[in-house]
Amino acid sequence: xxxxxxxxxxxxxxxxxxxxxxxxxxxxxxxxxxxxxxxxxxxxxxxxxxxxxxxxxxxxxxxxxxxxxxxxxxxxxxxxxxxxxxxxxxxxxxxxxxxxxxxxxxxxxxxxxxxxxxxxxxxxxxxxxxxxxxxxxxxxxxxxxxxxxxxxxxxxxxxxxxxxxxxxxxxxxxxxxxxxxxxxxxxxxxxxxxxxxxxxxxxxxxxxxxxxxxxxxxxxxxxxxxxxxxxxxxxxxxxxxxxxxxxxxxxxxxxxxxxxxxxxxxxxxxxxxxxxxxxxxxxxxxxxx
Numbered sequence: 585x586x587x588x589x590x591x592x593x594x595x596x597x598x599x600x601x602x603x604x605x606x607x608x609x610x611x612x613x614x615x616x617x618x619x620x621x622x623x624x625x626x627x628x629x630x631x632x633x634x635x636x637x638x639x640x641x642x643x644x645x646x647x648x649x650x651x652x653x654x655x656x657x658x659x660x661x662x663x664x665x666x667x668x669x670x671x672x673x674x675x676x677x678x679x680x681x682x683x684x685x686x687x688x689x690x691x692x693x694x695x696x697x698x699x700x701x702x703x704x705x706x707x708x709x710x711x712x713x714x715x716x717x718x719x720x721x722x723x724x725x726x727x728x729x730x731x732x733x734x735x736x737x738x739x740x741x742x743x744x745x746x747x748x749x750x751x752x753x754x755x756x757x758x759x760x761x762x763x764x765x766x767x768x769x770x771x772x773x774x775x776x777x778x779x780x781x782x783x784x785x786x787x788x789x790x791x792x793x794x795x796x797x798x799x800x801x802x803x804x805x806x807x808x809x810x811x812x813x814x815x816x817x818x819x820x821x822x823x824x825x826x827x828x829x830x831x832x833x834x835x836x837x838x839x840x841x842x843x844x845x846x847x848x849x850x851x852x853x854x855x856x857x858x859x860x861x862x863x864x865x866x867x868x869x870x871x872x873x
Contacts, residue, residue: 586642586652590635590666593653594673600651601670603630604677605698608670609684610657611636615732615831616685618643621650623687628697629680635666657683664798671792678702680789683828685732688715688788690822691869693858702789704872705820712809713789715822716744716866719768720854721830721846731830731846737854738847739825741864743767744784749810761811769829769846776839777829788824813870820870823861825854 585600587593607629611617617640624632625646634642635655642652657663667681680688680698690701705713719740722733744767748758765785770777786802787809797805804810813819830846833839854860861867 585648585650586654588654590653590655590669593633593651594669597651598673600631600633601674601677604674604679605629605702606670606674606677606679607632607688608667608679608681609634610655610663610666610681611640611684612658612828613684614640615730616734616827618646619734620682620684620686621646624680624682625649627688627693628699630699633670661800664800667798668796671790671796671798672794674792675794677792678706678789679792682788682824683826685827685831686717687825688822689825689858689861689867691820691858691862691867691872701820701872706791708814708819708871710814710819711791711793711806712787712804712811713820713822714812715786715788715824716765717768717784717786717824717826717828718861718866719770719784719829720825720827721769723845723847723851725834725843725845729834731834732827737825737827737856738851739854740768740772740848740850741852742850743771744866759807759810761813761815762807763812769833772848773833773839773843776833776836776842786824789822818868818870820872821868823867825856825861 587597607624633651635653635657637656638654720737721731722728722736723738746763746765749762749764750756751759764783767784770782774782787804
């Protein structure tokens with residue numbers, strides 16, 4: 585299934601949005617695009633939409649299994665525009681969005697589907713879920729100059745922290761149940777990261793509704809969507825294991841020569857298992873057992 589533009593899909597293919605949850609994958613390049621698409625199909629998403637430049641090929645085994653939409657996710661504001669458009673066309677459906685070389689992990693994802701988790705989250709009267717973008721990186725940049733290596737992926741086991749998210753419209757008082765989270769490569773190499781791009785929190789999972797808008801900082805226009813928990817107890821959170829920052833730091837001429845290795849004393853191999861992320865406190869099972 586292939587569409588020449590987002591408008592073409594919304595005009596002739598929107599019936600594919602009738603069943604959720606739906607994954608939106610934005611391909612900034614070809615790096616690990618195939619594994620990203622396969623991973624999210626394996627999670628149990630009913631539909632996987634791939635927004636990709638027409639110069640990149642779709643892996644043969646995914647043709648007919650993934651909806652390909654010709655689109656340039658690297659254009660200014662392109663991702664929020666696409667998320668808003670799909671959300672408006674699929675009101676009530678749960679959605680997830682990420683980029684290539686990013687992989688969703690949630691508590692017990694090895695034995696439970698994304699649909700099961702979101703059904704429980706819906707029962708808790710939650711319409712969005714906080715995810716932490718956990719930076720992955722290859723330990724040896726001499727042999728892996730792109731910093732992307734699934735077989736040698738590492739992450740930071742510590743160095744994560746949160747600050748109150750202030751409200752400029754309310755004398756900069758802290759917002760209710762909202763925090764800005766930091767850590768990983770964006771913290772260790774902050775001199776190469778613009779301040780507005782240093783946060784690692786993202787509302788990656790959300791329930792579409794009319795008028796909902798995604799902001800450039802990965803928060804939504806509905807402030808309740810941006811909360812990490814409901815008022816009465818902790819809720820589920822998830823993690824997005826991501827090579828995106830490492831890839832960008834090594835691709836950017838302003839930082840690539842300053843970074844010989846991402847490895848440091850708090851680096852540990854990534855086990856590709858939700859248990860490791862739970863043990864490190866990088867996601868929360870809430871009341872779901």
